[in-house]
Amino acid sequence: MSSAIEVKQVCKRYGSLSALEDIDLEIHSGEFFALLGPNGAGKTTLISIIAGLSFANSGSVNVMGHNVITHYQQARLNLGIVPQELVFDPFFTVREILRIQSGYYGITGNARWIDEIIERLDLSDKADANMRALSGGMKRRVLVAQALVHKPPVIILDEPTAGVDVELRQTLWEFIQQLNRDGHTIVLTTHYLEEAETLCNRVAMLKEGKIIALDSTHNLIGKMNSGNSLRLRLLPDALPFPLQALQINYSNGLYELQIADYTQMEFILSTLRSEQIQIMEMHLQQPDLEDVFVNLMRKSRN
Amino acid sequence: MTGFVTLLYKELLRFWKVGFQTILAPMVSTLLYLLIFLHVLEEHVEVYPDVAYTLFLIPGLVMMAVIQNAFANSSSSIIQSKISGNIVFILLSPLSYRAIFFAYILASIARGLLVGLGVYLVTLIFFDVPLRLPLLALLFVILGSGILGAMGLIAGIWADKFDQLAAFQNFIILPLTFLSGVFYSVHSLPAGWQVISHLNPFFYMIDGFRYGFFGVSDFSPYVSLGIMAICLIVISTFTIRLLRSGYKLRH
Ligand SMILES: Nc1ncnc2c1ncn2[C@@H]1O[C@H](COP(=O)(O)OP(=O)(O)OP(=O)(O)O)[C@@H](O)[C@H]1O
Numbered sequence: 298m299s300s301a302i303e304v305k306q307v308c309k310r311y312g313s314l315s316a317l318e319d320i321d322l323e324i325h326s327g328e329f330f331a332l333l334g335p336n337g338a339g340k341t342t343l344i345s346i347i348a349g350l351s352f353a354n355s356g357s358v359n360v361m362g363h364n365v366i367t368h369y370q371q372a373r374l375n376l377g378i379v380p381q382e383l384v385f386d387p388f389f390t391v392r393e394i395l396r397i398q399s400g401y402y403g404i405t406g407n408a409r410w411i412d413e414i415i416e417r418l419d420l421s422d423k424a425d426a427n428m429r430a431l432s433g434g435m436k437r438r439v440l441v442a443q444a445l446v447h448k449p450p451v452i453i454l455d456e457p458t459a460g461v462d463v464e465l466r467q468t469l470w471e472f473i474q475q476l477n478r479d480g481h482t483i484v485l486t487t488h489y490l491e492e493a494e495t496l497c498n499r500v501a502m503l504k505e506g507k508i509i510a511l512d513s514t515h516n517l518i519g520k521m522n523s524g525n526s527l528r529l530r531l532l533p534d535a536l537p538f539p540l541q542a543l544q545i546n547y548s549n550g551l552y553e554l555q556i557a558d559y560t561q562m563e564f565i566l567s568t569l570r571s572e573q574i575q576i577m578e579m580h581l582q583q584p585d586l587e588d589v590f591v592n593l594m595r596k597s598r599n
Numbered sequence: 600m601t602g603f604v605t606l607l608y609k610e611l612l613r614f615w616k617v618g619f620q621t622i623l624a625p626m627v628s629t630l631l632y633l634l635i636f637l638h639v640l641e642e643h644v645e646v647y648p649d650v651a652y653t654l655f656l657i658p659g660l661v662m663m664a665v666i667q668n669a670f671a672n673s674s675s676s677i678i679q680s681k682i683s684g685n686i687v688f689i690l691l692s693p694l695s696y697r698a699i700f701f702a703y704i705l706a707s708i709a710r711g712l713l714v715g716l717g718v719y720l721v722t723l724i725f726f727d728v729p730l731r732l733p734l735l736a737l738l739f740v741i742l743g744s745g746i747l748g749a750m751g752l753i754a755g756i757w758a759d760k761f762d763q764l765a766a767f768q769n770f771i772i773l774p775l776t777f778l779s780g781v782f783y784s785v786h787s788l789p790a791g792w793q794v795i796s797h798l799n800p801f802f803y804m805i806d807g808f809r810y811g812f813f814g815v816s817d818f819s820p821y822v823s824l825g826i827m828a829i830c831l832i833v834i835s836t837f838t839i840r841l842l843r844s845g846y847k848l849r850h
Pocket residue numbers: 311314316334335336337338339340341342343381850
């Protein structure tokens with residue numbers, strides 16, 4: 298698999314603050330990758346360095362095999378960035394902006410693609426409105442549109458769904474997923490971890506400028522040592538003896554049982570049945586990316 | 600090439616869309632200068648024999664308008680996009696540093712030329728201003744506004760706030776303009792001041808431009824032209840290096 302983005306030993310300092318420390322990261326072509334971390338972890342800083350918006354103090358970055366400093370034009374042609382900040386040019390309309398943006402990339406006569414992006418991002422009503430007249434969420438969509446005008450093979454979205462309504466969030470992700478199926482590499486940052494969990498095949502977690510976890514989403518969640526748990530409210534309120542070994546908690550009338558794998562379910566249910574205990578309420582809890590995240594952040598603090 | 604043309608088009612559109620402020624307003628203020636100075640000084644000053652002070656003043660004021668607007672164009676464009684953050688769209692693009700430089704400079708030249716031409720055409724309604732060597736005059740406008748466009752680019756890149764830009768304008772551009780002989784011939788100055796005036800690059804812009812009108816000047820127009828061409832090359836090289844270094848733009 299060829300690599301879309303290669304980050305080698307990148308360090309970035311702001312005065313005495315070390316925003317990135319020795320970051321090594323390889324993102325393969327065709328991946329849907331999430332860069333997660335709390336505020337100030339260094340996500341935007343890393344993206345800026347990949348985009349050439351900021352220079353690293355040391356280390357190197359390649360995009361589709363092109364060094365972002367020495368071959369900046371090739372690297373930038375291959376890259377589409379949705380910046381985190383809501384920036385816009387108040388002098389122009391949405392369509393003008395997209396046409397100008399295409400021109401910067403040496404592209405003319407792409408009106409059909411521009412129309413398609415406008416439609417897919419639900420901006421048709423506002424296509425000829427001045428940028429100033431757009432709401433925050435609409436401005437964010439224009440930012441996404443601007444990143445796509447040149448159909449870049451690698452697309453990085455820095456919190457593209459911040460301040461975007463539920464409906465657009467879904468249409469946006471559908472669009473991005475389609476681009477990913479068409480072969481575009483996608484990197485995103487988000488604070489909505491369920492988004493990352495459903496969309497991304499691989500995740501890097503950043504904290505204080507260091508990568509503290511890097512694995513497939515599946516493995517990361519699988520590694521959660523707590524595993525699945527089952528919560529039960531029983532009538533009568535008593536846990537049969539054979540099940541007591543599984544109990545990890547009891548509160549407000551809910552027994553919490555740890556289950557290592559789903560085959561144990563049958564054992565639990567049949568035990569209850571034979572003791573003639575009724576199940577009044579049942580929740581199956583699976584660990585999600587959020588648990589992994591909280592857990593890792595807590596661990597790295599100690 | 601498409602990238603460069605697009606950025607140039609965008610920069611031209613930027614000032615054209617607000618032409619009232621960027622073209623008309625400076626024309627009006629230049630004409631006000633002209634009226635005031637004429638009212639106060641007409642009878643008292645004669646700089647060159649056979650050239651009335653009115654006529655002497657007009658090319659200087661035209662060039663002053665060119666200088667100020669060329670500077671204002673690139674500097675305000677850069678600082679506005681820096682402060683609003685939309686400069687990222689240029690920084691993210693594969694535009695070469697040279698393309699960025701030339702697009703901004705040409706837009707500055709275009710604005711300088713438009714304002715200068717506007718002022719000149721309006722004065723023609725009231726005065727009979729000769730223009731002996733129009734091509735030479737044009738060349739001075741292009742070189743002068745090119746140099747000022749580059750200075751504006753540097754100032755815009757350097758300044759973090761509008762106040763800093765205003766300081767650059769008030770403490771560097773304005774004094775250099777006023778002391779360059781817009782309102783007087785440097786020959787009327789004491790010898791020491793004459794030497795200092797010759798260190799001021801703006802002097803050559805105004806003096807050479809004036810030669811284009813009357814065929815008389817304080818200094819050889821061809822030497823002035825050479826000096827300005829060298830200034831433009833030096834400042835352009837410096838500005839392109841500055842863009843490449845990412846100074847203040849890619850921190
Ligand atoms: N221009 C700058 N000057 C000084 N410090 C900076 C600058 N940009 C970022 N930092 C610092 O670098 C660190 C990383 O910031 P960064 O913006 O990369 O975080 P982030 O992970 O994107 O956070 P968020 O989730 O809030 O967007 C922070 O401590 C921030 O204060």
